[in-house]
Amino acid sequence: MVTSLSSASRSRPKKPLRIAMVGHAFMGRAHSNAIRQVGRFFDLPFEVVPQVVVGRDPERVEAARQKFGFVEGSVDLDAVLAREDIDVIDVATPNDTHGPITMAALRAGKHVMCEKPLAMTVKEAKAMRDLAARKGVRVALWHNYRRAPAASLAQRIIARGDIGTVRHVRAIYLQDWLASPDSPWSWRNDRALCGSGAHGDLNAHLIDMTRFLTGLEFAEVCGMEETFTKTRKDGAGKRRPVDVDDAFAFLARFDGGAIGTFEATRAAPGRKNYNQIEINGTKGSVRWNLERMNELEVFRSDDAADCQGFRTVMCMDGPHPYAANWWPDGHIIGYEHTFVHTLADFVLSLKGRKPFHPNFDDGVAVQAVLEASQKSAASRRWVKVRA
Ligand SMILES: NC(=O)c1ccc[n+]([C@@H]2O[C@H](COP(=O)([O-])OP(=O)(O)OC[C@H]3O[C@@H](n4cnc5c(N)ncnc54)[C@H](O)[C@@H]3O)[C@@H](O)[C@H]2O)c1
The missing domain is CATH 3.40.50.720 (NAD(P)-binding Rossmann-like Domain)
Incomplete structure (x- = not known):
């Protein structure tokens, strides 16, 4: 037949x-x-x-x-x-x-x-x-991480004004694989190969996520860094210097008056990939954490007075970003899917005129915040961010 x-x-x-x-x-x-x-x-x-x-x-x-x-x-x-x-x-x-x-x-x-x-x-x-x-x-x-469905939803919620004017950004990215002094040396411990430690590795994501979620630009920063373990053994057993930060924290002021705190470390025992951001606005708040990446916590002050509190939205239903491309409602996705989403949007952008983000303009903006906070940590002063 x-x-x-x-x-x-x-x-x-x-x-x-x-x-x-x-x-x-x-x-x-x-x-x-x-x-x-x-x-x-x-x-x-x-x-x-x-x-x-x-x-x-x-x-x-x-x-x-x-x-x-x-x-x-x-x-x-x-x-x-x-x-x-x-x-x-x-x-x-x-x-x-x-x-x-x-x-x-x-x-x-x-x-x-x-x-x-x-x-x-x-x-x-x-x-x-x-x-x-x-x-x-x-x-x-x-x-x-911008393209985790819950993070994309947070951006949509903030952009349509549901939480009002953004006042606070509170962002942390914590890992523990360098907590032990016995963890081996790698290119990630050599400034000539990586530029900085937890700062460029993890704070870079937080800075990009902040710009994506809020649309705010960083105005000035005040940074602090520490290298707890000064030498590590490489794969051949040779002791090598560590000349990048194990941990890097900074304060930020944004154009328009909002303020932010940022902390990145690879020396927080028990924290594996604890990438969390909370945004507080005049009318509500959102909180997202990669380790529970399909959930978004949302607080709205216009909820009935006797029902106020953070609600947890499971972001894998029909109306949520990217959810319809995968499985039926509530069938969750993982870390690797965020890369698929990034590539999908990039390939789609090749046919249209709409610019893809994050692009190298965004990269320059992130780099400017990284560099200004490194200068601040070295000089122990507030430094203006100039891209
Ligand atoms: N987006 C994310 O979530 C995320 C996560 C981890 C790493 N990264 C970034 O990805 C990049 C790579 O990190 P990784 O964890 O895959 O590192 P890795 O050490 O696991 O892999 C690096 C790869 O690059 C190759 N390589 C090194 N120097 C090269 C050269 N000169 N020419 C060609 N190949 C070379 C190595 O052989 C290896 O295959 C880094 O910039 C890192 O910051 C991003």
């Missing part, structure tokens, strides 16, 4: 969007999962293709290619950039390489999706932003 073709299978194949991903460890795993999943859950204008995984060691690249499902592996980034069939370069490497890899990709006319923090300095971030603008390509920064 001959089965008739469905209209879907008769429709014309989509144009491929071929991605080359540089780096294939933690974020390589998260990004490649997104690259493979995105077309199964989102209707996109392109077929997203995991074309090349790029690294430095041929054996590890081949292992990554097989595991992550790329068509090809390469240890020659220049050769990959020279190819006309590669559309997007995805940068999933340590922080000191974001600038050089991104600049080379932009010079080759590629769209770029870059991991955070965008750069090592504001100056470098601006050069990346300006070259992207001159080349007329699209760029993205992987601040994936």
Whole structure:
């Protein structure tokens, strides 16, 4: 019996969007999962293709290619950039390489999706932003937490005025993997490779989330940092200096009068990925925590006087951002889905004129806050934020 073709299978194949991903460890795993999943859950204008995984060691690249499902592996980034069939370069490497890899990709006319923090300095971030603008390509920064459904809902609630004028931002990002002095040294402990410690790693997310949720810009900051463990052993047993912060806290004033407190640490025993933000406005509050990422706590002072209190909204029902792309109501999603959402929105933006956020303008703004608070911590004074 001959089965008739469905209209879907008769429709014309989509144009491929071929991605080359540089780096294939933690974020390589998260990004490649997104690259493979995105077309199964989102209707996109392109077929997203995991074309090349790029690294430095041929054996590890081949292992990554097989595991992550790329068509090809390469240890020659220049050769990959020279190819006309590669559309997007995805940068999933340590922080000191974001600038050089991104600049080379932009010079080759590629769209770029870059991991955070965008750069090592504001100056470098601006050069990346300006070259992207001159080349007329699209760029993205992987601040994936914006696209947790509950965080996106919080943005929607604040933007439509439900909690009134924002007065307080209270943000903390706590981890514990460097609490022990015996935790090994890695590139994340070397200023030349990462720029800063918990600050650029975790506060960068909090700064981006604050700008996303509130639309506020940072005016001035006052920072404090500490390195509790001054040396650590590397994989070969050699003791290496640690010249970045284990913990970094700062106060902030925003344009328009709101105030904020920010704290990031990798030395808080028991706290694994405790990424939390609370926003208080004149008429209500919202609180979100990544460790309960599908829930949003909402307080509204216009609720009946005898029913006031924080309510917990489960954000995986039909009206919630991204929920309809996944499963029936209440069937929850996880960390990896935030990367799928980021990629889906970026691919959708390639067909339209609407700019994707966070882009390199946002990256420059985040970098300016990071840098100003580092200057403040060093000088023990308030420092104005100038992007
Ligand atoms: N968005 C998030 O939630 C999130 C989470 C973790 C890390 N990150 C960011 O992602 C980036 C990568 O972090 P990670 O945790 O994946 O690090 P990682 O150490 O797990 O992996 C780094 C990868 O880059 C490769 N690499 C290093 N130098 C390279 C070079 N010069 N050329 C090509 N490949 C190179 C390594 O071989 C490895 O495959 C960092 O900038 C980090 O801040 C973001």
